[in-house]
Amino acid sequence: MEYRNLGQSGLKVSQLSYGAWVSFGNQLDVKEAKSLLQCCRDHGVNFFDNAEVYANGRAEEIMGQAFRELGWKRSDLVVSTKIFWGGSGPNDKGLSRKHIVEGTKASLKRLEMEYVDVIYCHRSDSSTPIEETVRAMNYVIDQGWALYWGTSEWSAQQITEAWGVAQRLDLVGPIVEQPEYNLLSRHKVESEFLPLYSNYGIGLTTWSPLASGVLTGKYNSGNIPPDSRFSLENYKNLASRSLVEDVLKKVNGLKPIAEELGVPLSQLAIAWCAANPNVSSVITGATKESQIKENMKAIDVIPLLTPSVMEKIEAVVQSKPKRPDSYR
Known part of the structure; x- marks a missing residue:
């Protein structure tokens, strides 16, 4: 496993990481979680992602x-959580100072930790001034409840505004953004965020490298496997939006490239995300140890992604965003 700096910070995160979205609490309990987390650690993963929601x-x-229960040393782990949706009350959601402080304390209590390494604003909040949010995130850091803060699914404009506030007030700005990034979803990472990497040293911890499993090819038969994410009631709308003919055609077109390299399509898709130098860590999900072992082998696929292989991939997906002239 390679460890990369989270943006321009000194924090080192494993190139592949593990996220608890969908699986923990919906599909898995503590016993299964322990075996999955141990499998991740055995493969060198040190970064684990969560959220209050x-x-x-x-x-x-x-x-x-x-x-x-696993008894791991806290300093060996990089743990993150995200604040935005904390409950049904009017002050239980959003990025007000009140919810950031109360939500963070509640998350730490659930995690049984004194601090998280990274705390994210899980979405932007149009009803709260960005200055209030930036000040509140700095308060959380000053209290020692988090070491760094970042954003998730913010726009480049919102991140730039947050940095403007932080610089004006001599406060800490967000060091990381957590966007969706995969072969089918690329605009933010490869176009919109380009100025952020050099201007603010923003790192990325990207999610959904397999586009919720679509890029494994397991849905191309037209059937939804009973143990898959799209079989869950909460994700049936996502399935209907994702499993469209154009997408499945692209997935089929990628299969020969993976076969030529002698790797599963899932590993090719994860390795493709990790090969982007602006990506600090690719967050993977899994409900079985076998999936983790399979995902982690993507590390060995990265060196196989030569410029000619990347061109073949692009010829199939044709998803590369056009860069604005000013960013070239």
């Missing part, structure tokens, strides 16, 4: 209990 907080409880 995952399984309504249960995902954090499961991860915290699993870590405690």
Whole structure:
């Protein structure tokens, strides 16, 4: 496993990481979580991602209990969580100072930790001034509840505004953004965010490298496997949006490239994300140890992605965003 700096910070995160979205609390409990987390550690993963909204907080409880029972040294782990959707009350969601402070304390209690390494603003909040959010995130850091802060699914304009506030007030700006990034979803990472990497040293921890499993090819038969994400009631709308003819045609077109390299399509898709130098860590998900072992082998595929292979991939997906002239 290679460890990369999270943006321009000194924090080192494993090139591939593990996220608790969907799985912990919805499909897995503590016993299964422990075996999956141990499998991740055996493969060199040190970065584990969570959020207050995952399984309504249960995902954090499961991860915290699993870590405690496994008895791992806290300094060996990089743990993140995300604040935005904390409950049904009017002040239980968003990025007000009140919810950031209360939500962070509640997350730490569920995780059974004194601090998280990274805390994200899980979405942007149009009803709260960005200055209030930036000040609140700095308060969280000053209290020692988090070491760094970042954003998830913010626009480049919003991140730039947050940095403007931080610089004006001599505060800490967001060091990381967590966007969706895969062969089918590329605009933010490869176009919109380009100025952020050099201007602010923003790192990326990207999610959904397999486009919720679409890029494994397992849905191309037209059937939804009963143990897959798209079989879950909450994800049936996502399935109907994702499993369209054009997408499945592209997935079929990628299969010969993977076969030529002698690797599964899933490993090719994950390696493709990790090969982007602006990506600090690719967050993977899994409900079985076998999936983790398979995903982790993507590390060995990265060196196989020569310029000619990347051109073949692009010829199939044709998803590369056009860069604005000013960024060239």
